[in-house]
Amino acid sequence: MERYDIENPLLNFRKTLEQIIPLNDSEWQMISQRFNPMEVPKRTQLTKEGQIATSIYFINKGILRIFYTKEDVEITGFIFSEGLFASCYESFLLQTKSNQTLETLEDCALLAIDHSSLQTLYKEVPALHIIARVVAEQRFINGQRILSSHLLDSPEERYHQFSNQYPGLLQRVPQHIIASYLGITPVSLSRIRKRISRK
């Protein structure tokens, strides 16, 4: 996660893609031309609930989250960090209204591509279908692991796994956001942390 050289955004991006499949210079040229670098301040909402997700964002620096709103409470569905593609994925793929908001949690350096540009790029660079397939598969695997943790583990176990797996996020993300991501209230997370600290 920390292996990304923040100073060379396009280099990082190419490295990430080439972990999936090698790209020749012509392919890389077409890809890099269609992704737009952007700097976004903390707490910016890139896609809002009720809107259609225009773009997906490769993360060079920073973290983002998606959250749902239920009775004016924000419930975090996922936290994205460096090297991932952040998006309201369902909305982007289906081009339908999103039921989630995509928000930066820190100042971010991103590479953005909108939906129609991506469709064009698929035609220009067929290998991108493979990359997109693998990215979709990886996101599925990720989602399934989280879901299985909700089925198999207690909130306390889930917190344990989270802090082992993403020790960095524990520092960078407010606890009430982590709590909702784990499927519990901030109060309950605080109790769990107290319980653990007594051991």
Add this chain to the structure above:
Amino acid sequence: MERYDIENPLLNFRKTLEQIIPLNDSEWQMISQRFNPMEVPKRTQLTKEGQIATSIYFINKGILRIFYTKEDVEITGFIFSEGLFASCYESFLLQTKSNQTLETLEDCALLAIDHSSLQTLYKEVPALHIIARVVAEQRFINGQRILSSHLLDSPEERYHQFSNQYPGLLQRVPQHIIASYLGITPVSLSRIRKRISRK
């Protein structure tokens, strides 16, 4: 879900694929040659925990589930019905040991393809990358909807949604399996059903 004509397994399969992208006869020939029809009795385990998933299975008839085992209790992660690809997907994609078991819940008619045949088929029919991408995306979307339901809804609401969305499964799947799929115990589901019936 019930729109599949059970008597024409290959026809159903082609229809499903062509909802994603049209296939010419040569492509279809290569695809259909590599998928093997098989009939499997109820309660057969196609992939077992600890093994590597050799194949994925298109479902012409019947239902299957994946389940995890925790302290000798089986916890259902997903229920597959007609028209879907059933698999221990993570294990199949990564060719690593599965932490879940794939099991038929009824006598099933399936079309199977193993991992190496699929890799060959990707080369023979590049359009399959698109199909695989869309299948992965759909499975991700599905998984994310389930996860969001765990974050946002109570078990009772989850049961409601399940019975509205899959009224057929309510009849065909034992309740203790549905309970674990919803993330609760059979006892708790029984209480929820009683609570609902009083309304």
Add this chain to the structure above:
DNA sequence: GTAATTTCTTTACAATTGTTAATGCCTTTT
């Protein structure tokens, strides 16, 4: 058709979480 097994329901009790509200801490604003 009867026995055996599995599944579902019910009960009582323990444990955990949600809810609400109050307090203290920390960061940000002005």
Add this chain to the structure above:
DNA sequence: AAAAGGCATTAACAATTGTAAAGAAATTAC
């Protein structure tokens, strides 16, 4: 520097779920 706002902690209580065990109902097996 003071004020304001957001965040984390703690407490008390209500509600829900998990656990364990027993009995009823339904399926499966012989």
